[in-house]
Amino acid sequence: MADEAEGRRSETDAPPPILEIRGVSKRFGSTQALDDVSLALQAGEIHALLGENGAGKSTLIKIMTGVVQPDGGELIVDGRPVRVGSALEAQALGIAAVYQEPMIFPDLSVAENIFISHRDRGRIVDRGAMRRDAKAVLDRLGVRLDVGEPARGLTVAAQQTVEIAKALSLRVRILIMDEPTASLSAHEVRRLFGIVKALRGEGVAILFISHRMEDVFQIADRVTVLRDGRWISTRPRGEVTPASAIRDMVGRTMGEFFRRTPTRLGETVLEVRGLAREGAFAGVAFTVRAGEVLGLAGLVGARRTDVGLALFGIAPADAGEVLVDGRPVTIRSPQDALRVGIAYTTEDRRQLGLIFPLSIAANITLPTLRRYLSRFGLVRRAAEDAVAQGFKERLSIRALSVETAAGTLSGGNQQKVVLSKWLNTRPRVFILDEPTRGLDVGAKAEVHQIIDELAHDGIAIILISSELPEVLAMSDRILVMREGRQMAVFDNAEATQERVLAAAMGQSAAPAGAIV
Amino acid sequence: MTILLRRVRPEQVRELTLVFILIAVVAFFATQIPNYIAWQTFTDISTGVEIIAVVAVGQTLVVLTRNIDLSIGSVVGLVAYFVGTLLASAPGLPAPAALAIAIAMGGALGAVNGVIVANGRVPAVVATLGTLAIYRVALVELSGAKTVTTDSLPSWLLNLPRMSVVSLGQLDVRPLVLLALVVVIVFQLVLSYLPYGRRLFAIGSNPDAARVAGLPIQRDVFVAFVLSGALAGLAGFLFLVRFGNITVVAGQGLELQVVAAVVVGGVNIFGGSGSIVGALVGATLINVLQQSLIRWPAVSAFAQDAILGLLILLAVASDKVILGRLRTIWVQARRRDEERAAATAAEQATRGA
Numbered sequence: 001m002a003d004e005a006e007g008r009r010s011e012t013d014a015p016p017p018i019l020e021i022r023g024v025s026k027r028f029g030s031t032q033a034l035d036d037v038s039l040a041l042q043a044g045e046i047h048a049l050l051g052e053n054g055a056g057k058s059t060l061i062k063i064m065t066g067v068v069q070p071d072g073g074e075l076i077v078d079g080r081p082v083r084v085g086s087a088l089e090a091q092a093l094g095i096a097a098v099y100q101e102p103m104i105f106p107d108l109s110v111a112e113n114i115f116i117s118h119r120d121r122g123r124i125v126d127r128g129a130m131r132r133d134a135k136a137v138l139d140r141l142g143v144r145l146d147v148g149e150p151a152r153g154l155t156v157a158a159q160q161t162v163e164i165a166k167a168l169s170l171r172v173r174i175l176i177m178d179e180p181t182a183s184l185s186a187h188e189v190r191r192l193f194g195i196v197k198a199l200r201g202e203g204v205a206i207l208f209i210s211h212r213m214e215d216v217f218q219i220a221d222r223v224t225v226l227r228d229g230r231w232i233s234t235r236p237r238g239e240v241t242p243a244s245a246i247r248d249m250v251g252r253t254m255g256e257f258f259r260r261t262p263t264r265l266g267e268t269v270l271e272v273r274g275l276a277r278e279g280a281f282a283g284v285a286f287t288v289r290a291g292e293v294l295g296l297a298g299l300v301g302a303r304r305t306d307v308g309l310a311l312f313g314i315a316p317a318d319a320g321e322v323l324v325d326g327r328p329v330t331i332r333s334p335q336d337a338l339r340v341g342i343a344y345t346t347e348d349r350r351q352l353g354l355i356f357p358l359s360i361a362a363n364i365t366l367p368t369l370r371r372y373l374s375r376f377g378l379v380r381r382a383a384e385d386a387v388a389q390g391f392k393e394r395l396s397i398r399a400l401s402v403e404t405a406a407g408t409l410s411g412g413n414q415q416k417v418v419l420s421k422w423l424n425t426r427p428r429v430f431i432l433d434e435p436t437r438g439l440d441v442g443a444k445a446e447v448h449q450i451i452d453e454l455a456h457d458g459i460a461i462i463l464i465s466s467e468l469p470e471v472l473a474m475s476d477r478i479l480v481m482r483e484g485r486q487m488a489v490f491d492n493a494e495a496t497q498e499r500v501l502a503a504a505m506g507q508s509a510a511p512a513g514a515i516v
Numbered sequence: 517m518t519i520l521l522r523r524v525r526p527e528q529v530r531e532l533t534l535v536f537i538l539i540a541v542v543a544f545f546a547t548q549i550p551n552y553i554a555w556q557t558f559t560d561i562s563t564g565v566e567i568i569a570v571v572a573v574g575q576t577l578v579v580l581t582r583n584i585d586l587s588i589g590s591v592v593g594l595v596a597y598f599v600g601t602l603l604a605s606a607p608g609l610p611a612p613a614a615l616a617i618a619i620a621m622g623g624a625l626g627a628v629n630g631v632i633v634a635n636g637r638v639p640a641v642v643a644t645l646g647t648l649a650i651y652r653v654a655l656v657e658l659s660g661a662k663t664v665t666t667d668s669l670p671s672w673l674l675n676l677p678r679m680s681v682v683s684l685g686q687l688d689v690r691p692l693v694l695l696a697l698v699v700v701i702v703f704q705l706v707l708s709y710l711p712y713g714r715r716l717f718a719i720g721s722n723p724d725a726a727r728v729a730g731l732p733i734q735r736d737v738f739v740a741f742v743l744s745g746a747l748a749g750l751a752g753f754l755f756l757v758r759f760g761n762i763t764v765v766a767g768q769g770l771e772l773q774v775v776a777a778v779v780v781g782g783v784n785i786f787g788g789s790g791s792i793v794g795a796l797v798g799a800t801l802i803n804v805l806q807q808s809l810i811r812w813p814a815v816s817a818f819a820q821d822a823i824l825g826l827l828i829l830l831a832v833a834s835d836k837v838i839l840g841r842l843r844t845i846w847v848q849a850r851r852r853d854e855e856r857a858a859a860t861a862a863e864q865a866t867r868g869a
Contacts, residue, residue: 081818088730103725105718107788115716117729125709153843 016079018043019064019174019206021094024073025058030440033059035229037075041174041205046196048220049209052249052501053466056229057209061176063498064207065097066090076401091117095174100182100301102159106152107363110134113151113165137165151420157188164195175199176207181215182301182483193219211299213242224284225249242507250468250497258448258473262455265476266290268326269460270342270429272311276319280306281484284320288429288460293451295475296464298504302481304464305347307326308431311462312344313337338367341428345418349411353418354487356407360399361388363406364420391420395450412443419450430454431462436460438469448474480504530782530839534797538804547806550807559688563677565757565803566696567592568743569621570751571770572777572795574744580779582720582787583633583640588774590651591625592767595752597655600664600762607670610735618753619746625651627747630738648771656764666760676757692754699747704792716740720787773824777802780827802827
């Protein structure tokens with residue numbers, strides 16, 4: 001009843017919003033992260049923000065908290081345009097954010113964490129008063145914590161509470177919560193929602209970002225959907241259904257997409273049964289055949305990369321079976337993985353994929369350097385260059401020569417060097433983690449072309465991608481994950497954006513026909 | 517043991533553990549060296565530790581922020597030489613003025629480090645390794661390889677170390693020791709009670725969170741380096757007073773001893789935790805070892821450095837392993853207590869209903 005009244009109030013005699021985002025745009029390189037987005041937050045409302053990976057939610061948070069400056073548009077607080085140039089300025093305006101992984105100081109006590117940003121508590125720290133005030137703030141939230149305990153020992157839920165208490169003590173008026181429930185148990189979520197509702201009662205505007213539909217429908221007063229950096233819709237909760245929200249979120253356009261050429265599938269190369277790693281994922285089971293592309297779809301936090309890392313032995317699984325060519329194998333390290341013919345390209349090309357100052361040739365031969373040693377243990381540069389030259393032509397790496405430093409290449413060509421490096425290990429199974437992230441349209445198409453050719457050559461490919469259209473276009477089958485669980489496996493023919501996204505958001509019951 | 521652990525946090529036990537180790541070391545040498553337990557030994561140790569302690573205070577501030585200041589040995593030498601020459605040419609200069617000049621000069625040298633690290637974003641190891649060399653060369657150039665000698669210095673300076681402020685029985689408390697003690701206490705209070713001290717812990721504990729919290733990271737780190745330099749300047753003055761003869765190698769290698777004192781004293785080399793008092797105990801421990809090993813015929817002089825190195829490794833390892841283990845035990849004990857309390861509360865509630 002109360003919720004209905006609030007909904008009506010914002011419709012009819014809406015008071016001026018506490019925060020208004022007007023026509024905000026932001027561009028990073030070739031990516032338009034936000035494009036003319038407008039959004040208004042009322043005092044005392046919980047406003048859910050929904051969107052697929054890359055819809056622009058994170059950029060919006062960064063702009064609101066002063067981490068990033070918008071290229072265009074403005075922020076209006078209490079009817080006055082403001083410039084949020086730093087975290088400090090955001091704080092002064094009463095804007096605070098609580099993240100999925102809380103930004104706490106592990107060595108400081110709970111009380112110290114709450115009051116670290118305060119400027120108005122005198123020249124000398126009054127420990128007694130600080131502990132008292134910290135207790136008072138936590139009492140307001142209905143939470144009991146030892147305020148002298150170092151934050152290191154707290155659970156994630158308790159750390160989040162400390163962050164909320166900190167925001168509250170700074171007289172927060174606009175609280176941004178970014179995936180706050182992702183690492184909480186059901187019981188902890190209930191408690192968090194109790195706190196959030198209490199804050200709403202005190203007139204705080206809450207921007208609530210979550211991938212969990214059930215959370216959004218349980219708590220939000222209004223729901224805004226972003227897609228491809230653009231505003232799509234804002235509706236009162238009563239007018240939104242999970243199906244309508246998903247319909248708003250999908251339908252991303254990525255231009256003309258690559259079309260796979262038909263490939264004849266071979267024998268099953270990789271079989272995974274009941275794969276699990278404590279605290280990351282569990283119950284993952286699938287097969288990949290030679291020449292097949294298996295897409296791994298899911299939203300941020302679905303733990304797809306963790307599956308890739310487990311299969312490559314970087315973060316080994318602690319349960320389950322892996323069979324290569326029908327034989328069980330143990331993978332405890334990348335060396336183990338390479339021995340049985342599994343290769344993996346990282347999503348973090350910059351940090352983990354390439355050694356920038358080294359030449360293209362040196363990067364390509366890095367995991368296989370033993371093959372290029374002379375009798376005296378020296379690197380045979382000529383042999384190395386010959387192999388690199390072969391890849392340069394095969395994948396059309398555009399560079400002056402194979403002696404060029406990898407760091408000077410464009411993103412697309414860097415990715416081709418990474419692919420060459422692992423192809424040179426002659427893998428049977430190739431795990432590609434976000435292979436087109438950050439690439440422009442042309443480079444993306446080239447990488448897609450290469451994936452298609454590799455499948456033709458009989459390599460079993462696992463494609464991890466956050467871009468739904470890419471997964472749909474490139475995969476023979478699609479495995480959907482959500483929060484470390486395998487939700488569904490679709491054949492390419494039966495997969496639609498709606499069905500995949502619904503599964504990724506835990507709405508697997510939603511029939512595909514009903515949405516389209 | 518568990519009852520004790522429940523009441524006292526692992527972080528609080530750390531300094532206490534060090535004190536026990538210190539007592540154990542003293543007890544050990546008392547059995548090995550004849551006439552070890554004598555007032556003279558303690559007077560030696562207290563005067564020996566003053567320079568390292570003062571520099572270790574500054575180093576602690578810097579290390580807390582996840583940085584390091586390796587240039588201090590050169591700062592001590594340069595300041596000692598500069599003030600020494602100054603006093604030789606102007607013997608009328610009053611003592612407080614000489615002290616102020618030493619501190620100011622150290623602070624200026626520290627400010628250079630601060631600008632390079634905080635504003636230039638150069639890693640502290642690289643930046644201060646660079647200034648370590650530069651300041652040392654500056655000393656060589658300035659001195660022209662000449663030495664400040666005792667006979668060129670005013671008499672008040674030479675008498676200072678032998679003066680006794682307080683005599684407890686046969687234990688003489690020297691004014692310089694007292695000065696070092698004041699520095700330790702003042703900066704321990706700064707860390708405990710000033711917002712600035714609190715921010716130093718925060719910056720080293722989680723730099724990302726510090727940025728999000730809007731803390732003035734650049735300024736705070738800069739100030740930490742200035743303070744480290746200023747305290748090294750003060751130590752330079754103490755160095756001059758204590759030794760009188762200042763050569764171009766004055767203070768060389770001090771950084772190893774100071775970093776050792778800080779780390780052995782329980783300051784986390786990755787920032788975020790530690791205390792000034794801990795650093796003082798660390799410095800004392802190292803000094804006791806050094807002075808005792810000289811008198812212990814069982815080991816050669818060369819083994820002393822090895823023992824110092826071993827001590828650093830032990831300190832860092834124990835910090836990771838032992839403290840981590842203590843923390844787990846502590847958290848588990850707390851959880852059990854809370855669950856038990858919750859269970860009792862629930863039981864009472866049902867009984868009441």
